[in-house]
Amino acid sequence: MRLTQKKIEEILIKILGEDGMPIVKELAGKENVSEFDLATKTKKDIKVVRKMLYLLYNNNLVGFTRKKDKQKGWYIYYWTLIAENIKFSYFKSQRELLEKLRDRLENEEKELFFICSSNCVRLNFDESIGFDFHCPECGELISQDSGESRIIHMRKRIEEIEKELKVHEKEKKKVLKKQAKVRKKVVKAKTKLTKIKKTPKGGKKSKKVTKKNTQKIKVSPTKKKKVLKNKKG
Numbered sequence: 001m002r003l004t005q006k007k008i009e010e011i012l013i014k015i016l017g018e019d020g021m022p023i024v025k026e027l028a029g030k031e032n033v034s035e036f037d038l039a040t041k042t043k044k045d046i047k048v049v050r051k052m053l054y055l056l057y058n059n060n061l062v063g064f065t066r067k068k069d070k071q072k073g074w075y076i077y078y079w080t081l082i083a084e085n086i087k088f089s090y091f092k093s094q095r096e097l098l099e100k101l102r103d104r105l106e107n108e109e110k111e112l113f114f115i116c117s118s119n120c121v122r123l124n125f126d127e128s129i130g131f132d133f134h135c136p137e138c139g140e141l142i143s144q145d146s147g148e149s150r151i152i153h154m155r156k157r158i159e160e161i162e163k164e165l166k167v168h169e170k171e172k173k174k175v176l177k178k179q180a181k182v183r184k185k186v187v188k189a190k191t192k193l194t195k196i197k198k199t200p201k202g203g204k205k206s207k208k209v210t211k212k213n214t215q216k217i218k219v220s221p222t223k224k225k226k227v228l229k230n231k232k233g
């Protein structure tokens with residue numbers, strides 16, 4: 001699954017703050033964006049832009065290449081968001097949010113809450129006793145709040161995030177399975193190749209040159225050449 005622009009922004013803004021939004025918008029979906037271009041387009045001071053880029057860099061969310069400006073003699077840095085790491089960061093924060101929501105829901109379901117009719121405060125049972133069931137702000141009597149709409153909202157959010165994470169885990173497993181398959185194929189191909197390379201015509205002498213043996217046996221220069229030739233072949 002590719003993260004939507006909105007989700008990418010969500011993650012990066014958590015690190016940069018709202019001020020970073022224009023920079024994020026300029027970086028998203030592009031590669032090798034010059035920091036000077038970023039400064040011009042976002043109308044920000046180059047120092048501010050760099051500070052934000054380093055913040056992202058410290059979080060492994062952006063990478064750079066640099067090129068020397070031949071005329072001016074200094075390096076110009078070009079920046080690219082690292083999609084994979086942003087995705088990782090996003091799902092990590094979703095898992096944390098899920099934990100928090102579950103805790104809050106549990107709390108909401110097991111505790112009693114009281115609210116002021118003027119909406120000044122919302123207190124749990126112990127706090128309400130402490131204030132003798134009167135609002136500490138306006139002095140009005142407080143009454144029990146069922147918290148039903150909160151509970152419904154939280155349950156809905158929890159369900160959404162659980163679903164999202166489930167899909168993500170499924171996809172991750174699929175990718176890992178695919179990668180393992182490719183790796184197996186590569187290993188198989190390599191072994192096949194090594195076998196072909198290391199058993200040439202006559203074969204007996206070079207048969208000794210297995211991976212293990214190359215480190216131990218001192219090969220004379222002439223033999224070395226032969227081995228190299230075989231390797232190339």
Ligand SMILES: [Zn+2]
Nearest residue numbers: 116120135138
């Ligand atoms: Zn009140």
